Amino acid sequence: MAEQRTFVFSIVFIILFAGIVSAIPTDLQGQGEEPDIVTPLNPALIAGFETTENWSMVALSAYDQYMYTLNLRDWLFSHVYGTLQLGAKVYTWIFWFGTLDSCEFINTNGTSRGTVLSTAEINADATEGAVRYELRYLIDGADAGGFIVYWNSTLYTSVGDAFTADEVYFLHGVGLSSTASPDAVSLLLGLLLMRLPDCPPLINLILATPIYACVIFLIWFIIKESLPFV
Amino acid sequence: MSLEDIPSNFADYLGINETTAQLLLSLVVIMTLLLPTMVLAKGKNAVTIWLIVTFLGECIVLGLGWLPFWIMIMTIAITVLGIAFVSSGAISGG
Secondary structure, three states: OHHHHHHHHHHHHHHHHHHHHHHOOHHHHOOOOOOOOOOOOOOOOOOOOOEEEEEEHHHOOOOOEEEEEEOOEEEEEEEEOOEEEEEEEEEEOOEEEEEEEEEEEEOOOOOEOOOOEEHHHHHHHOEOOEEEEEEEEOOOOOEEEEEEEEEOOOOOOOHHHHHHOOOEEEEEEEOHHHOOOOHHHHHHHHHHOOOOOOOOHHHHHHHHHHHHHHHHHHHHHHHHHHOOOO | OOHHHHHHHHHHHHOOOHHHHHHHHHHHHHHHHHHHHHHHOOOOOHHHHHHHHHHHHHHHHHHOOOOOHHHHHHHHHHHHHHHHHHHHHHHOOO
16 A cells, blocks of 8 residues: 555656646746956847856866856867867766767858867957857757857957967857757756756755655556566 | 845845845745735645745746745755645545
């Protein structure tokens, strides 16, 4: 009897929890923020972002890479021989085997600069030391937010000089439009994979444990009821 | 000063960190809604009304960016645990 009761409990808990969490409007995650920028920028360039990640050349690792988490995905930024590449890590469950969901850089004219952005292209697209690219995933063309490259144009006339001096700044922002549709599913996945945004790991573990416990019990109960000799 | 800036100004005024100020102000908003409801709504189904008001209050402070998002998920988890306990008892006759 206790097993049947736990079975009903597990089903009710999983269905209600997933249903209610999926029903939370994504706009409740905040009204947006004003990114911290190092040099003054045209406000139009940094408008419309719900959440952002800022970094500069000095933040890059010894391999000229920078990793961060944004919009429930882990991102890898690489500076390779004067070119820039950006992609989201593709996980197989919780493991990452080096696969990236690479992004294309689309300039303000709508021209795709491909997944490898050169300094010459940045110089051509930039105005007064700043340029905004729209990011699109290469695989499915979905919106991946905006990417801004900026530097102090009074000190460095070209981005190449700023790169040499490690004085180039980057901003990856995600707007409400690019977070709205996939958030319900990615929020649940983030919860289960211990990658809930802005959530301490221990709290995430406490939240995920009942769900895992219910799922494991359900699997055990179904197998047990299916096999009469167990 | 916008509504979103109130916690940081409140934190500066009291000399506490911003997260504590956000939680304190969120608590004030939720309790302002919940306490009168708890006084007015009594009886068999009062808990349902209290929960609805709590969720509404949390939605307001979440929308203002005062409360971390996971607190809402935690409230949902606790509520759903309660509902699952009650319903499993009712369905299986326990």
